[in-house]
Amino acid sequence: MPEWVYLCRIDEVPDGRARTIEVAGARVAVIRDGDSIVVISDLCPHAGGSLGSGWIEEGELLCPLHRWRFRLRDGRCTTLRGNDVHRYPSRIDDRAVWARV
Numbered sequence: 001m002p003e004w005v006y007l008c009r010i011d012e013v014p015d016g017r018a019r020t021i022e023v024a025g026a027r028v029a030v031i032r033d034g035d036s037i038v039v040i041s042d043l044c045p046h047a048g049g050s051l052g053s054g055w056i057e058e059g060e061l062l063c064p065l066h067r068w069r070f071r072l073r074d075g076r077c078t079t080l081r082g083n084d085v086h087r088y089p090s091r092i093d094d095r096a097v098w099a100r101v
């Protein structure tokens, strides 16, 4: 059953970038877009790249290995249809980032 778990402080993620966090048996990518946070699965469906090492361009996260693109708002892969990543519910409380993992 998914539960809300603490991930990090928003200030620990550089704006426009992401970081990988392992929590509750899952590896997630925490992505920062200004004062907003998106949490998705860290594993790129193409060849297993770490999306936590990616960066944002035009509302999408780019995988660092071969630059597949994933839409921040819903995790949809816009490079090759049918390769979406799971997007976890997340929230920010007093600059602390939480996700339902």
Ligand code: FES
Residues within 6 Å of the ligand: 044, 045, 046, 047, 048, 049, 063, 064, 065, 066, 067, 068
């Ligand atoms: S592993 Fe992510 S684009 Fe290839």
